[in-house]
Each structure stands twice: as structure tokens, then as C-alpha cells.
Amino acid sequence: MSVVTPKHFRTDLARVRGRGTAKSGTEEFWLQRVTSVAGVPLTIVAIVIGMLLIGRNQAAAAQILGSPLVAVIMLSFIVCTILHMKIGVQEIIVDYVPNETLKLALLLANTFYSWVIGLICAFAILKMSFGV
Amino acid sequence: MAETRSLERRSPAQRPLSPHLQIYRLALTFLMSGFHRVTGFGLYFGSLLLAWWLLAAASGPNAYAKFQWFSGSLIGEFLLLGFTWALIHHMLGGVRHLIWDTGRGFGPQEREWLAAATIIGSLTLTAIVAVVSYFATGGAR
Numbered sequence: 001m002s003v004v005t006p007k008h009f010r011t012d013l014a015r016v017r018g019r020g021t022a023k024s025g026t027e028e029f030w031l032q033r034v035t036s037v038a039g040v041p042l043t044i045v046a047i048v049i050g051m052l053l054i055g056r057n058q059a060a061a062a063q064i065l066g067s068p069l070v071a072v073i074m075l076s077f078i079v080c081t082i083l084h085m086k087i088g089v090q091e092i093i094v095d096y097v098p099n100e101t102l103k104l105a106l107l108l109a110n111t112f113y114s115w116v117i118g119l120i121c122a123f124a125i126l127k128m129s130f131g132v
Numbered sequence: 133m134a135e136t137r138s139l140e141r142r143s144p145a146q147r148p149l150s151p152h153l154q155i156y157r158l159a160l161t162f163l164m165s166g167f168h169r170v171t172g173f174g175l176y177f178g179s180l181l182l183a184w185w186l187l188a189a190a191s192g193p194n195a196y197a198k199f200q201w202f203s204g205s206l207i208g209e210f211l212l213l214g215f216t217w218a219l220i221h222h223m224l225g226g227v228r229h230l231i232w233d234t235g236r237g238f239g240p241q242e243r244e245w246l247a248a249a250t251i252i253g254s255l256t257l258t259a260i261v262a263v264v265s266y267f268a269t270g271g272a273r
Contacts, residue, residue: 033230033233036226036229036230037230039223039226040223040226040227043219043220043223044223047216047219047220047261051261051264051265051268052268054265054268054269055268055269057193057196058188058189058192058193058195058196058197059193061189061196062189062190065186065189065190074186078182081175081179082179085172085175085176085179088172088173088176089172089173089176092169092172092173117179117180117182117183120183120186120187121179121182121183121186121187123187123190124183124186124187124189124190125186125190127190128189128190
């Protein structure tokens with residue numbers, strides 16, 4: 001068994017792939033828990049709001065979705081779930097995609113997709129809130 | 133420098149892989165673990181429906197009419213029902229994970245009970261949402 005004698009003082013972990021230690025990594029784990037705790041009541045209320053809007057026309061739907069309380073709840077639901085889904089799918093990509101290039105591309109796509117969906121939803125709510 | 137680079141580029145050792153999904157007997161806990169990930173991944177694309185709905189509502193009557201035409205179609209209703217179930221199932225599965233995060237719920241009976249509660253709960257709640265929604269819109273159109 002040939003072990004390469006290190007000529008430097010970096011730790012074994014730091015030498016792994018030559019990229020150094022991550023130095024962080026628990027933020028997303030924690031954020032995933034925070035957004036799951038917040039997500040439970042927000043999801044229940046969002047489903048109820050969705051049910052209340054079934055069958056209503058655009059004017060009524062926009063009025064209800066744009067009213068202050070509903071808008072704030074929906075914005076919270078959107079921010080919470082978009083953060084949660086971005087981390088969740090990132091986890092899936094890291095778990096199942098061994099190819100580094102493809103992994104990088106998918107991680108980028110995941111970030112873009114999450115931001116675009118989140119911004120569309122948030123913009124729509126704000127537009128209904130502020131009229132125009 | 134050249135030496136460290138060659139170290140970095142060294143391909144990983146060929147080690148035997150641990151057995152994956154196919155080796156295990158299908159159990160409810162195993163199935164619910166998979167469901168949690170699958171429903172989460174499904175909701176990822178389901179968020180397109182949410183974005184479409186909100187954007188249509190913000191855009192105007194014509195855009196909203198298009199969404200309502202879709203959501204009232206057979207495939208639209210199927211997707212919305214699936215989205216609702218996935219959302220509720222993922223939420224209940226998440227509660228199960230939060231219970232586990234406290235260190236509780238790992239006992240042989242507890243974990244079976246939790247797995248059963250997740251699927252029975254999600255199907256029941258989805259049925260309630262569907263029935264209430266159906267009658268809220270005045271039944272069949």
C-alpha cells in the first residue's frame with residue numbers, strides 16, 4: 001500500500017479533491033428544517049385559500065389574493081416553499097448525479113428555476129396587492 | 133505543484149458498492165420514504181401550476197380564463213388533484229421527519245404507525261379537500 005507522504009501541512013480532508021474543507025454546510029440543513037416547520041401552517045392556509053377561490057372569476061380572485069392578509073400569507077408560503085424546494089432538489093441532484101459537469105449544470109438550472117418561479121409568484125401577488 | 137495536481141486528479145478506488153433499493157423487501161416505511169422524495173420532486177414541477185395560476189390572476193380576465201379552462205379540463209383536474217395530494221402527503225411526511233428530528237418515533241411499532249398515518253392521512257385529507265371543493269363549486273358543471 002503506497003501512501004503519498006504529504007509535503008505540506010494540510011489536513012487529509014483539505015486535500016480531498018484539492019478543494020479544501022467546505023467550512024460550512026449546516027446552514028441549508030437548518031434552513032430546510034425551518035422552512036418545513038413554517039411550511040406546515042402555511043401550506044394548510046394556502047390550500048384553504050386555494051379552495052375558497054375555486055370557481056371565482058378573475059376579478060374576485062385577484063381581489064382576494066391581493067387583500068393584505070391573504071397576500072402576506074401567500075408571499076410567506078411562496079418564499080418558504082421555494083427555499084425549501086430549492087434545497088430539496090439540490091439534495092436530490094447531489095445524491096443521484098455522479099458526473100461533475102452535469103451536476104454543476106443541474107445545480108445551476110435548479111437555482112435559476114427556483115428563482116424564476118419564486119419571482120413570478122411573488123410579482124403576481126404584489127401586482128394584485130398594489131393594483132394596476 | 134505538479135505532484136499535488138496528479139493527486140487531485142487520481143480516480144477513486146474501485147470499491148464494491150453497497151446494495152441499493154432492489155435488494156430490500158418492500159416495506160411501508162421504505163415506500164413512504166420514497167413517496168416523500170417523489171412527492172417533493174413532483175411538487176417542484178407542480179410549482180409551475182401555482183406560478184401560472186397566480187400570474188394569470190394578476191394578468192387579467194383572458195389569461196385567467198385560459199387557466200380556468202385548463203384547470204377545469206380532465207387532465208387539469210387530475211394534475212390539481214395530484215398536486216394537492218403531493219402537497220398534503222409531503223407535509224405529513226415532513227411532520228414525521230420533524231418528529232424524528234427530536235429523536236422520537238424510531239421504535240418498531242412507532243415507525244410503522246407513523247408510515248401508515250402518513251399515507252392514510254394524506255389520502256383522507258385529499259379526499260376531504262376534493263369533496264369540499266367539488267361541492268363549493270356547485271357540483272358537476
